[in-house]
Amino acid sequence: MHGFTTRQLHADGRRKPLNAHTMPIFLTSTFAFDSPETGADLFLGRRAGHVYSRMGNPTVETVEQVVADLENGEAAVAFGSGMAAIQAGLLSVLKAGDHVICGEALYSPSLHLITARLADWGITSTVVDTSDVQAVEDAIRDDTKMMFYETPANPTGTITDIRALAELARPKGIVTIVDNTFASPYFQRPLDLGADISLHSATKYLNGHGDVIGGIVVARAELADKIRLYRRDTGGILSPFDAYLLLRGIRTLSLRMQRHHDNAMTLFEFLAGLPTVSKIYYPGDPQFPGHHVAARQMTGFGGCFSFEVAGGFEAAKRLLKRLRLCTLAVSLGTVDTLIEHPASMTHVATPKEVMERQGLTSGLVRISVGCEDIEDVIADLEEALKPS
Numbered sequence: 001m002h003g004f005t006t007r008q009l010h011a012d013g014r015r016k017p018l019n020a021h022t023m024p025i026f027l028t029s030t031f032a033f034d035s036p037e038t039g040a041d042l043f044l045g046r047r048a049g050h051v052y053s054r055m056g057n058p059t060v061e062t063v064e065q066v067v068a069d070l071e072n073g074e075a076a077v078a079f080g081s082g083m084a085a086i087q088a089g090l091l092s093v094l095k096a097g098d099h100v101i102c103g104e105a106l107y108s109p110s111l112h113l114i115t116a117r118l119a120d121w122g123i124t125s126t127v128v129d130t131s132d133v134q135a136v137e138d139a140i141r142d143d144t145k146m147m148f149y150e151t152p153a154n155p156t157g158t159i160t161d162i163r164a165l166a167e168l169a170r171p172k173g174i175v176t177i178v179d180n181t182f183a184s185p186y187f188q189r190p191l192d193l194g195a196d197i198s199l200h201s202a203t204k205y206l207n208g209h210g211d212v213i214g215g216i217v218v219a220r221a222e223l224a225d226k227i228r229l230y231r232r233d234t235g236g237i238l239s240p241f242d243a244y245l246l247l248r249g250i251r252t253l254s255l256r257m258q259r260h261h262d263n264a265m266t267l268f269e270f271l272a273g274l275p276t277v278s279k280i281y282y283p284g285d286p287q288f289p290g291h292h293v294a295a296r297q298m299t300g301f302g303g304c305f306s307f308e309v310a311g312g313f314e315a316a317k318r319l320l321k322r323l324r325l326c327t328l329a330v331s332l333g334t335v336d337t338l339i340e341h342p343a344s345m346t347h348v349a350t351p352k353e354v355m356e357r358q359g360l361t362s363g364l365v366r367i368s369v370g371c372e373d374i375e376d377v378i379a380d381l382e383e384a385l386k387p388s
């Protein structure tokens with residue numbers, strides 16, 4: 001098998017329409033049939049081909065092929081957002097009466113979707129700290145059909161042992177979904193470790209340039225077929241234009257991820273020496289609770305981490321107001337550095353007791369370290385973190 005970087009450049013295949021070098025954007029909602037029989041055959045799956053772009057589109061299928069390859073999965077299904085991908089991953093498997101275990105360190109909308117919306121549809125959930133394998137085992141019930149977690153988790157980097165949870169789940173027929181957004185397939189491939197589904201907010205590192213909202217689910221073929229059917233019925237497919245931008249972003253994924261990682265490590269080391277920073281949640285820190293598991297299941301620690309500013313909310317706000325280079329914005333994984341305040345922004349909907357347990361304090365800021373010359377990012381933070 002070729003190396004990761006070769007695959008990110010060549011997994012789209014050699015044969016493209018009209019001998020194009022890169023996959024063109026197929027901006028077409030429907031596809032013409034050359035006869036009524038062909039149309040009927042396509043609808044019944046007796047013949048391969050395209051029918052209608054909500055069901056499948058050549059540009060979208062190419063990005064699916066590339067991401068499936070990079071994740072070592074059999075197939076992928078692309079969506080118009082990470083949340084649409086998560087919804088499809090959950091609901092293509094779960095039905096009323098089922099129970100799901102989910103990590104408590106989770107992007108707020110994912111936590112809300114699982115604990116509030118799924119409850120409306122008769123699906124119950126237990127929220128646990130999935131970094132504690134025993135706690136997960138204790139939460140398993142006869143009706144448990146799924147485990148869902150992020151690792152590293154947003155925003156505190158909590159690490160869950162993918163192999164350990166897969167070994168708990170598999171014999172009981174429980175489907176495990178890993179939100180692999182923070183690591184990207186370059187640093188972590190959950191399917192190799194026994195997970196059933198790896199999914200992404202493709203908005204983040206896969207795209208890398210902050211110009212797409214997208215999501216993608218990777219699984220074995222039979223599970224991916226179910227997810228594709230769910231997408232056909234609910235309509236959440238990625239647009240061909242965004243698929244093109246994603247394909248373009250993925251061509252540099254490994255190069256960007258390595259730079260994000262190196263820059264994050266340098267920034268972590270700088271922040272660790274500052275009296276104005278009271279705590280850092282970075283899986284690359286040898287003292288971080290999940291560091292050893294992360295070192296075993298990842299080949300790098302990513303570029304996004306959180307730290308607590310001494311002085312609480314006021315100090316965090318002062319920092320965010322003073323920055324001149326880093327952009328105050330949610331989202332992560334872009335080539336430039338973004339910084340935000342989880343407790344009042346991305347994680348504002350997380351219940352207070354979960355926030356407390358997870359260390360999501362009012363002094364916590366999350367930084368997605370970009371690919372800039374890191375000295376410039378450090379200088380920006382150094383100035384902004386000076387005691388006033």
Ligand SMILES: Cc1ncc(COP(=O)(O)O)c(C=O)c1O
Binds near residue numbers: 154
């Ligand atoms: C870990 C994680 N998963 C899922 C999502 C949702 O993705 P999207 O915003 O593309 O819907 C996000 C968004 O920030 C995220 O950070």
